[in-house]
Each structure stands twice: as C-alpha cells, then as structure tokens.
Amino acid sequence: MKKNRHNLDESVRFVAQHYQKGLFDPSTGWRRLGNSLPEFRRTGHLLILKRVAAMVLLLLITGIAILMIGNRPKHLFAQSDNTEFTLPDQTEIVMQKGAALTYDHHFGDQSRYVSMRGDIRFSVAHDKSKPFIVSTPTANITVLGTVFDVSEYDEGTALSVISGKVLFTPESPAVQILCSSGMRIDYKTKGKEINVYADDSSIFYSAEQNVLTLNNAPLEQVILLLSQFYNVKLYAPAEELQLRLTTSFSGQGIIEIVNIINFTLDTQIQITN
Amino acid sequence: MQVSKKQFSGYFETYYRQLCLHALHFMGNSEDAEDVVQEIFVHLWDKRERLDTVSSVKSYLYKAVRNNCLTRIRDAKPTTSIDRIPPDQLLLEEEQEERAEMEARIWKMIDELPERRRQIFLMAKRDGMSYKEIAEKTGLTVKTIENHIFRAMQSLRSKDFKAYLFFFA
Secondary structure, three states: OHHHHHHHHHHHHHHHHHOOOOOOOHHHHHHHHHHHOOHHHHHHHHHHHHHHHHHHHHHHHHHHHHHHHHHOOEEEEOOOOOEEEEOOOOOEEEEOOOOEEEEOOOOOOOOEEEEEEOEEEEEOOOOOOOOEEEEEOOEEEEEOOOEEEEEEEOOEEEEEEOOOEEEEEEOOOOOOEEEEOOOEEEEEOOOOEEEEEOOOOEEEEEOOOOEEEEEEEEHHHHHHHHHHHOOOOEEOOHHHOOOEEEEEEEOOOHHHHHHHHHHHHOOOOEEOO | OOOOHHHHHHHHHHHHHHHHHHHHHHHOOHHHHHHHHHHHHHHHHHOOOOOOOOOOHHHHHHHHHHHHHHHHHHHOOHHHHHHHOOHHHHOOHHHHHHHHHHHHHHHHHHHHOOHHHHHHHHHHHOOOOOHHHHHHHHOOOHHHHHHHHHHHHHHHHHHHHHHHHHHHO
C-alpha cells in the first residue's frame, strides 16, 4: 500500500501527460473491435438497441403505473356512524357505519357519478350542467335538487328526499319517478315492488303481480307512472293534475285504467299514441 | 476454460482502459498502445475455446499485452526501440498490473472532474505550468488556481485511497 501511495503522484503525472477526453474509452474500443470481429459489430448495435428498448420499456411501465395510480377509483368507507366527507365538487355526504362510496377520476368532468352501498345522506352541490348520479346495485338516482338520504340494502334501495327534487330509477321496472321534498321511495327487488310515500299520499306498484294501489295520490304523479309502466303518452288538462285518486288496479290494461279514472274523477285523460 | 460472448464483453469493459495504459508504458504513444490491446482481444476471442491452461484471464491479458509490446519493440528499429523501453520495466508483473489499475482509476477520475477544474489540473500536471502562469492564462487568481488543484488532488487521493481499501483492506 505504501508503494502505491508513494507512486500516486508519479501515476497522476503519467496519466495527465497522456490524457485526452474519450481516449481509451471501452465503448469506443468496442466499436473498433467490431471491425476485426464482425460477430461483435451487430452485438454492439444490439447492445445499444437493447438499452434503448429497456429505456423505452422502463418509461412505458412508469407511465402506465403513474396513469393507473392517477386513474384509480377513490373508495370511501365509513367505520363509524355520521362520517362526514366532502366530494371534489363540494357535495357533502354523511355516511353511516359500514357505508361505502366509490367515484373515479372522471368525477366532475362531464357528470358526477358515484356508486354506493349502505346508508348515506347527500347534500349535493348545485351544478345543473353536470347531473349528480347515485348508483346502488338496485337503482339509479339522478339528482336535480339538494338533500336526500339513500339506504341500500340486500333487498333493495330506499330514498328519502329532504329538499329539492330527485329522479329515482329502479332496476326493474326501469321507470323514472320524480320525487320532491318530503317524498320517500322504497324499492324491493323481490316482487319488483315500488312504494312511493308523500306526506298525505302513497303509491304502491308491484310489477310481478301487476298491481297498482293509489292512496290519495296526485293525478300528475299517477299519469307519470302509468305512462311509463305501459309505455304510452297520456294527456290530462292542467287543471286536473292536482286532483287526488284513491283506488287499486290489478291486471287491467291501460285503456281500462284510463276509463276507470275518467269515470271516477270525471277527468278528460287521453291516450295520445 | 472457455470464454462466452457475455464474459468476453465483460472482460473488455473491465480491462480495456487499464491494458491500454499498461501498453502505453511500453509503447510510449496511445495509438500503438490501443493497437496492441485491440490485437490481444482479437486473439483472446480466437482462442476462446482453447484456454485450458489459463487460470486467470486478467493475468493472461496483462502478460499477452506485455509480450506483444516487447515483440513490437524488438521488431522495430533498434535505435528507436531501445530508447522507448522505460526504466521501470524491471517492476514485477504484479506491480505493473496494480499500477495500470490505479492509472485507469485516475483516468476515470480526471474524466469526472468539472470541465474548468480538469483544464486547470491538466495545465499544471500535463503542461507543467506554474499556478501563476495558469492564473495569467485563465484570468483567475493564484488562490483560485491553488484551490482548484487542491480539490482535484484531494478528490484523486480520497477516491484512490477508498478504492484501495475496498480491494485490499
């Protein structure tokens, strides 16, 4: 070791005297060797190609990883009751224990779509251009107003509108039910039953049994439901829409139902197609 | 002993520069030194399947370079070739290998110095310029030149020392 240390200055001088940038460079030497050994000429190129390919692959993997991490859906899960959270659009939610909510990185771009399980109250931020849609395994709820509760359970979905208006669409039958402040909907997948409750009225419909029971139901709501259940257009004069109807239909066709209503309430409801 | 393509490129990457410096001590100029080393690697590849008696490729390469250089010197004109033989040819082969390895490390360290510091370092060590002469040429103060040289040497000494400890301590 002493000898090496002693000779360091001598070696430094020797190297400095002959030093030229790039001289004795193994990469340059390797390319030159390719002239004498042709089998290494391609290997040299291949080596570069391999390095380039490796770099490209590395960049690709990194890019995909970043993209995947960036695109990963956001999952919220409530470990206790009344867990509060604010979504990116400033919609506030209160989740009950066990509730889960998922939204992806597109949330807020064109629309506001979330899927959920359990009990969650939504106070939706106003944005008419981007509908707020809540999806449960058994129903879709398109939000037109502000505050509502959604309870998703094994047999169905329940909705309670606190304020504003909400469009409720069960899985089957896929009818749109407009719910305003104070209304509740209970949808059960078994029997495909829909119960719509308002302060002073209720509507029950079972798709399997083809039963429609109305209890002091506003004619406007009845016409809306019937037109969707039977896929027809119904017309009633505006002044008749506030009338109330209490009756039950079972197995009748739409023409018979309209006739019964017109006979009962003395209305002028027409099937227009 | 056989040498695969992968092993061969590994030997080339590891030993090319130090073998060039080893040859440079014999040949005195970089072009001849590189010619020798290129030739040795071509021989190594040609004999890759007939290296039964070779126990260490590194020692084989050093010996081959030394013999090739001495043959070239012998075959050249006596008047010039004798002058080329440096006095330290009496060093043991092992010492010559250690010297070439150290010089390869020094070469790499000079390569890695910042451009300005490398220029100043080479003016001092290669061109033998005094600090005052370098200061006048570069427009810097003598103190700055001293500082550059000191830092360059410090870098060489510390790296060389660490490398030595790594291999031999």
